[in-house]
Amino acid sequence: MDYIQQRFSVVFEYKVFFTSHLFHKTNPVFNRFLESEAVDIPKKILFVTDSEVALHHPTLLEDIRRYFAGNSYVELIDNILVVPGGEACKNTTTYTDEIVAAVNQYHVDRHSYIAAIGGGAVLDMVGYAAAISHRGIRHIRIPTTVLSQNDSGVGVKNGINYQGKKNFIGAFTPPVAVFNDDHFLTTLSDREWRAGIAEAVKVALIKDKTFYEWLCENAAALRDREMLPMQYQIKRCARMHIDHISGGDPFEKGSSRPLDFGHWSAHKVEQLSGFDIRHGEAVAMGIALDTVYSHFCGWLSETDTRSVIQLLTDLGFAVTHPLMQITDESSPLVKGLHEFQEHLGGKLTIMLLKEIGKGEEVHHLDISLLQKASAWLQQLSQNQAS
Amino acid sequence: MDYIQQRFSVVFEYKVFFTSHLFHKTNPVFNRFLESEAVDIPKKILFVTDSEVALHHPTLLEDIRRYFAGNSYVELIDNILVVPGGEACKNTTTYTDEIVAAVNQYHVDRHSYIAAIGGGAVLDMVGYAAAISHRGIRHIRIPTTVLSQNDSGVGVKNGINYQGKKNFIGAFTPPVAVFNDDHFLTTLSDREWRAGIAEAVKVALIKDKTFYEWLCENAAALRDREMLPMQYQIKRCARMHIDHISGGDPFEKGSSRPLDFGHWSAHKVEQLSGFDIRHGEAVAMGIALDTVYSHFCGWLSETDTRSVIQLLTDLGFAVTHPLMQITDESSPLVKGLHEFQEHLGGKLTIMLLKEIGKGEEVHHLDISLLQKASAWLQQLSQNQAS
DSSP, X not given: OEEEEEEEEEEEEEEEEEESSTTSTXXXXXXXXXXXXXOXXXXXXXXXXXXXXXXXXXXXXXXXXXXXXXXSSOEEOSOOEEEOOSGGGGSSSHHHHHXXXXXXXXTOOTTSEEEEEESHHHHHHXXXXXXXXXXXXXXXXXXXXXXXXXXXXXXXXXXXXXXXXXXXXXOBOOOSEEEEEGGXXXXXXXXXXXXXXXXXXXXXXXXXXXXXXXXXXXXXXXXXXXXXXXXXXXXXXXXXXXXXXXXXXXXXXXXXXTTOOSHHHHHHHHHHTTTOSOHHHHHHHHHHXXXXXXXXXXXXXXXXXXXXXXXXXXXXXXXXXGXXXXXXXXXXXXXXXXXXXXXXXXXXXXXXXXXXXXXXXXXXXXXXXXXXXXXXXXXXXXXXXX | OEEEEEEEEEEEEEEEEEXXXXXXXXXOHHHHHHHHHOOSSOOEEEEEEEHHHHHHOTTHHHHHHHHHTTOSSOEEOSOOXXXXXXXXXXXXXXXXXXXXXXXXXXXXXXXXXXXXXXXXXXXXXXXXXXXXXXXXXXXXXXXXXXXXXXXXXXXXXXXXXXXXXXEEEOOBOOOSEEEEEGGGGGGSOXXXXXXXXXXXHHHHHHHOHHHHHHHHHHHHHXXXXXXXXXXXXXXXXXXXXXXXXXXXXXXXXXXXXXXXXXXXXXXXXXXXXXTOSOHHHHHXXXXXXHHHXXXXXXXXOHHHHHHHHHHHHHTTOOOOOXXXXXXSTTSHHHHHHHHHHHHHTSSOOEEEEEXXXXXXXXXXXXXXXXXXXXXXXXXXXXXXXX
């Protein structure tokens, strides 16, 4: 056969910074990042902020304007866009369109920056808009929730939803920097604070027994909003997430996604609830379901299974919900399993637990065992309530 | 400062195949590619075809259906989408939306394929739709024009237009395979056949004096539609384009695009003409303008300048057009120069000619010299006409 072989590799690198009060005028972190990037090209920076964050931090926009006033590395675009927080911003193309229009209006070029401040959904949506504008404008992430600081916000994915299907449209596009500012965590509601810890339970269960034990010891302190254990858990998770990306298949060309545990049902139940159930809350229930399934398929001991349920409960999570019920093949959650398979690329890959700290992948789930696991959790939940 | 450093590299590889009658049932090339990719995952293939190609190859859709009937590697989605050829398909989101809807409707997953058959515009548009669906569905390109077979079709860019701005929305996403089928070239109009040769003149002028001399010797044969020199020029250009991508900055993170010559004005004049002027025709005029500019700025000799103009003329190209006139700073073409600068990332980088076969970049163009070059070409053109 007559052909030319093409082969090249592209290097991606970025830092995940940990700081407090990122936009306080004396905080050097952001500015030093810009300094490290400085080249002989005029650059602009367009900020997009989560409406929830703007609400709870009423001086934020002024703080940003003050921070960048007279900055020698970038020109701040004075019109800071504010978009609705939460999944709402991903369920329409309205906000990506708004960002693309701003890129056009303010002449934001490929070497300029689009910075997103907000929870995971806002980062996903803004990251997507940045990825497709001029074939990729440099994207900075400033995650403001526990969940985005310890997981999605430090990764390489972006996206929006399509006809209720999560992340149906999107790309793999690494950011150029991530700034984790713990001051944003102080204004989270208890639900939001807690929700993000589900991802910590997830990675601990499949990769790190020591971290799991630390979580059990610190569950009450975490629930009671102590900042030191929260910082520790965020940094440990972020590190594992970063290492997982660089050590594996960053753009998921294969079919394996080994840091996914409890997510197939979580994605679906979020959608079924009209996003009343938050992603982290859904993940906690998904973890519970797949943990109990791991027990019923003969892998995980009953003691370990009950310990996981206890940890989730100690952290304040509900471990199931009427929408998590699986009665037969036609249950909505089973439909979600098929959608997840399609999203992965045709071959189902689900992580289960061999033991605590050790996940293992399977390519098939038994619906009758799933049914049994869901019923077991419903029963437990009713017993706890009574 | 407290931070975690992320760093990884991603390898991209694909083959550019050269063949005739790709979908003839005895042609093994496509099938061997699928065989080389075979894994234990069911895969589908969605075809999107350029309406012009479907018109000139009335058996194409049936040939595709026959080729894939009973194929053991992929399941053909019977609904082959047909989209308008030419820039029209990039000036709206209608057709990308249609492809995304088909991905949803036919459950095309990330390991399945979206194959595009058509000219550069159709490949750009379909490639973009594939890039954003499920964060990237495996994309196969089957370029059908000279221009797409020797240049854009074998590269890594895709995109659509936004408010008249070319490729404002898009991504860098390598295909998984490219099939250059020379049978498609036989039904091109003379204008289309010729237009693609402009890219050959471009690469020869900036990189390869031997190829330039070959082009001068074969200009009449190329104009007269002889297939052997056409195959040679396509393969030589494709090889240079492939090597340029892998040897440089594949996703253009820097500001340099050294294989661009004559393109800044070409992009603008295409748009100004409402795309009546084809890309290749615009590139020929852009080459003429920047060649004459290279002479007026004291780099290129008059003999070499006249030789380039002669080659373009021998190939059948017009070397200028009323829309290419530059009378002052407010000329539309000067506006195009500013737009090009913005698209590049703020810093202007323009290739000029030191000598034939040797390009060199500058970061500024003198408007009065541009004016002089454009007037010189207008004068020459009027003399040729009279």
